[in-house]
Amino acid sequence: MSQPSKEKVCLIGSGNWGSAIAKIVGRNVVKFDNYDSEVRMWVYEEIVHGQRLTDIINTQHENVKYLPNVKLPDNIVAVPDLLQTVQDATLLVFVIPHQFVKGVCEQLKGKLHPNARAISLIKGVDISNGGLNLISDMIQENLEIDVSVLMGANIASEVAMENFCESTIDRKNGEAFHKALHSPYFRVAIVDDVAGVELCGALKNVVAIGAGLIDGLKMGENTKAAIIRIGVMEMKKFSQTFYKGVKDETFLESCGIADVITTCFGGRNRRVAEARVRTGKSFETLEKEMLNGQKLQGTLTAKEVHEILKSKNMVKEFPFFTAVYRVCYEGLAPKNLVDEI
Numbered sequence: 001m002s003q004p005s006k007e008k009v010c011l012i013g014s015g016n017w018g019s020a021i022a023k024i025v026g027r028n029v030v031k032f033d034n035y036d037s038e039v040r041m042w043v044y045e046e047i048v049h050g051q052r053l054t055d056i057i058n059t060q061h062e063n064v065k066y067l068p069n070v071k072l073p074d075n076i077v078a079v080p081d082l083l084q085t086v087q088d089a090t091l092l093v094f095v096i097p098h099q100f101v102k103g104v105c106e107q108l109k110g111k112l113h114p115n116a117r118a119i120s121l122i123k124g125v126d127i128s129n130g131g132l133n134l135i136s137d138m139i140q141e142n143l144e145i146d147v148s149v150l151m152g153a154n155i156a157s158e159v160a161m162e163n164f165c166e167s168t169i170d171r172k173n174g175e176a177f178h179k180a181l182h183s184p185y186f187r188v189a190i191v192d193d194v195a196g197v198e199l200c201g202a203l204k205n206v207v208a209i210g211a212g213l214i215d216g217l218k219m220g221e222n223t224k225a226a227i228i229r230i231g232v233m234e235m236k237k238f239s240q241t242f243y244k245g246v247k248d249e250t251f252l253e254s255c256g257i258a259d260v261i262t263t264c265f266g267g268r269n270r271r272v273a274e275a276r277v278r279t280g281k282s283f284e285t286l287e288k289e290m291l292n293g294q295k296l297q298g299t300l301t302a303k304e305v306h307e308i309l310k311s312k313n314m315v316k317e318f319p320f321f322t323a324v325y326r327v328c329y330e331g332l333a334p335k336n337l338v339d340e341i
């Protein structure tokens, strides 16, 4: 039974990033007195090699499917039941692919600890109500709790290897989470711009699809740099058009230019987009063939961004985002991407 004065952290999600962040959180909560030492991690249950994934994680202390060969601390407890995961939790870390957030929130409505606060590590946007919504706002509106965000240049497998990197958290309520997430190899900077941080995280995945297509076309580094520059300009314009307070400086943080770079060179969105050109197969097929259950976020985000732009009559003002969308969903040949921008 947890003591009321202690913060109890739980993780909602256990994919590639969810598992890497579990390693950091699991270690941090035992370093400080103000945390309960057990961290429950919600696992979308599945059978792996004939065994339940939760059982494998709880006995081998390894998420063999989504983050193989990385030991998780013993105090990370995999739980298949969502409501049991959040029971007594005061600090909730949301780390699931963005298409599943709505369903998860519906199950959690009215079921949280009165002092619960959340942080979202989810890169994506929500358009389910017809307009543009941040994932953090969607969680906040559904669950009536404060929600912060953490985004950065953080390819999960590299974070799990403890290679130094940086990340960005917002000041709003992020300070409550900072101690649980920061470590010497995962340096978390606090900034004052929730929407800017979150939109950087979501939109860079669209840029990475574009960069991967250019890699597949073997057009070289100058072209890729041009695509990245144009992509960052559209990220900034889009963010500042829809959220007036978004700051220029945010794009220079880890969540901004650094995440664009790492994702455009080492991420899954880039890798699958490159294979799309090389093989001619669809993104959907390649996601299944190449990612072993992990999810692409960039193609869906390109579609969501396009729907918002269309509804505002602004498609022509974002030629790069539009061209990426058209390659993903309207059969535009990747080789014609640069002619569109």
Ligand SMILES: NC(=O)C1=CN([C@@H]2O[C@H](COP(=O)(O)OP(=O)(O)OC[C@H]3O[C@@H](n4cnc5c(N)ncnc54)[C@H](O)[C@@H]3O)[C@@H](O)[C@H]2O)C=CC1
Pocket (backbone or CB within 6 Å): 013, 014, 015, 016, 017, 018, 019, 043, 044, 045, 066, 095, 096, 097, 098, 100, 121, 122, 123, 124, 154, 155, 156, 157, 293, 294, 295, 296, 297
């Ligand atoms: N992997 C990475 O390097 C990073 C990922 N992120 C972001 O973190 C978020 C989560 O991504 P990952 O942890 O990488 O996940 P992932 O893509 O590795 O794994 C997919 C996860 O979704 C779960 N899942 C499948 N169907 C589901 C359903 N119907 N309902 C709920 N969950 C379901 C799977 O069990 C699995 O845990 C994404 O928004 C991603 O952009 C952010 C930084 C780094």
Ligand SMILES: O=C(CO)COP(=O)(O)O
Pocket (backbone or CB within 6 Å): 123, 152, 153, 154, 155, 156, 205, 208, 259, 262, 263, 266, 267, 268, 269, 270, 297
């Ligand atoms: O967000 C990421 C790195 O910061 C991971 O990007 P991918 O989803 O493209 O692998």
